[in-house]
Amino acid sequence: MTAPAPAVLVLEDGTRYTGRAYGAEGRALGEAVFATGMTGYQETLTDPSYAGQIVVQTAPHIGNTGMNDEDMESRRVWVAGYVVRDPSRVVSSFRSLRSLDDELAQDGIVGISGIDTRALTRRLRSAGSMRSGIFSGAEAALPDEEQLAAVRAGRDMRGLNLSAEVSVLETRVVPAAEGSEPLGRLAVLDLGVKESTIRKLALRGFEVHVVPQTITVEQLRELGPAAVFYSNGPGDPAASDAHVELLQGVLRDGLPFFGICFGNQLLGRALGFGTYKLAFGHRGINQPVLDKATGRIEITAHNHGFAVDAPIEGEIESPAGFGRVEVSHVGLNDRVVEGLRALDIPAFSVQYHPEAAAGPHDSDYLFDRFRDLVAEHRSTKGAAQ
Incomplete structure (x- = not known):
């Protein structure tokens, strides 16, 4: 199995977290927010309320029950990007039809795994939600200054009608x-x-x-x-x-x-x-x-x-x-x-x-x-x- 491509999460204050690509590769821009549910990641991903946001899961182990067609809250995955610590290596639910990472890749959702989501959550809790970006694959090799400039040029949720x-x-x-x-x-x-x-x-x-x-x-x-x-x-x-x-x-x-x-x-x-x-x-x-x-x-x-x-x-x-x-x-x-x-x-x-x-x-x-x-x-x- 090919090792995941490198990836980096960049916050608008310049904080950086290096990890591995998860889901689609490329660039994702959005407001970084954290979600504290230990279950229900499929409902979270397909909730249209998360449009425009890069969602950080505080639960460390995500993806173990895969994805199915019954628990979809809408017609597609809506998050702008996805951040997890330890994606499940296997899917172990009789209801599962496909894996979470395959679903993210299919819907073009750029994610990152393997970072310290606890430290990231503490950062967002103290500094507040902020604009952010995930850069993976070839995008991860861009100069730090170029990545940060892209993040700071992203949309601010204040005054935004979605x-x-x-x-x-x-x-x-x-x-x-x-x-x-x-x-x-x-x-x-x-x-x-x-x-x-x-x-x-x-x-x-x-x-x-x-x-x-x-x-x-x-x-x-x-x-x-x-x-x-x-x-x-x-x-x-x-x-x-x-x-x-x-x-x-x-x-x-x-x-x-x-x-x-x-x-x-x-x-x-x-x-x-x-x-x-x-x-x-x-x-x-x-x-x-x-x-x-x-x-x-x-x-x-x-x-x-x-x-x-x-x-x-x-x-x-x-x-x-x-x-x-x-x-x-x-x-x-x-x-x-x-x-x-x-x-x-x-x-x-x-x-x-x-x-x-x-x-x-x-x-x-x-x-x-x-x-x-x-x-x-x-x-x-x-x-x-």
């Missing part, structure tokens, strides 16, 4: 699950939606219409949905004014709304709050979150580098005129806003991922909460008519 890169171009319809109680059409704005989210919604009786991120409020009204959902996705929420204006139209129409991750940030903006970039973000499947309504602590899956800027305690008047709002969920590691609930209109959101296919499943109830909200709204609307 929705058009991950969204569907045409509406896709997924019928309600057989045996579920029908709740009507649900418009899902695809900002990088995951397949597990669509399945969870269909199981609750929604006829799921996954719509392009370019849809207008007039086109949405023509669809006649019973409710609207904003998905997870990559990029800076401050660069998504059109999606905020669309959501404000939805809220004024009185349609029930549920948002996840990026959808939570956009609800925050629609209600009149600001957003900000976290130093190194939350990425992993082991994040503790407090549900303020129940006092219950949930272990949750996260993937976000931005957050809503709103007061943690008490009821707040929406600066945009949508009535009272409260922060419903709080991250216990750093007191970040992890959920919003409007008290005078039927709208709520969470920052984390209740659909987490690789687990945990503590937050699955949120889909039931949304189903009940829509059913109650339909009942109230019918009674009024």
Whole structure:
């Protein structure tokens, strides 16, 4: 077997890590972030929220269960680059159809292995996420100055809108699950939606219409949905004014709304709050979150580098005129806003991922909460008519 080609990871502060090529060879540029999950690497790789990012796995041993077709969260691998310490030499799952490194090579994802990911993670945790690049094969032989210049010329996640890169171009319809109680059409704005989210919604009786991120409020009204959902996705929420204006139209129409991750940030903006970039973000499947309504602590899956800027305690008047709002969920590691609930209109959101296919499943109830909200709204609307 031919030895892997040399590779180097370069951070924008000039820090360098030398290792071996993993997956495709060449050059990859993106924001370096670390993910703390010990399982679920396939779900991570195929989550569109990771578009534009070079993902560092803190778990040292990656690839042992290979890749399959059932656990894909979207149509392809989305990470800009991939960093692991010790890739598995064998695949040992009966569900596996191919190896992880073959999948990365097939999708053109440039990766690096054999570096000290613990040291890299500590660097990102102290200095913050930053632009980076992986250079392997012939690219690894380029002068250090040329590699660093390429990294520093890369895109900054601040002010970056990536929705058009991950969204569907045409509406896709997924019928309600057989045996579920029908709740009507649900418009899902695809900002990088995951397949597990669509399945969870269909199981609750929604006829799921996954719509392009370019849809207008007039086109949405023509669809006649019973409710609207904003998905997870990559990029800076401050660069998504059109999606905020669309959501404000939805809220004024009185349609029930549920948002996840990026959808939570956009609800925050629609209600009149600001957003900000976290130093190194939350990425992993082991994040503790407090549900303020129940006092219950949930272990949750996260993937976000931005957050809503709103007061943690008490009821707040929406600066945009949508009535009272409260922060419903709080991250216990750093007191970040992890959920919003409007008290005078039927709208709520969470920052984390209740659909987490690789687990945990503590937050699955949120889909039931949304189903009940829509059913109650339909009942109230019918009674009024």
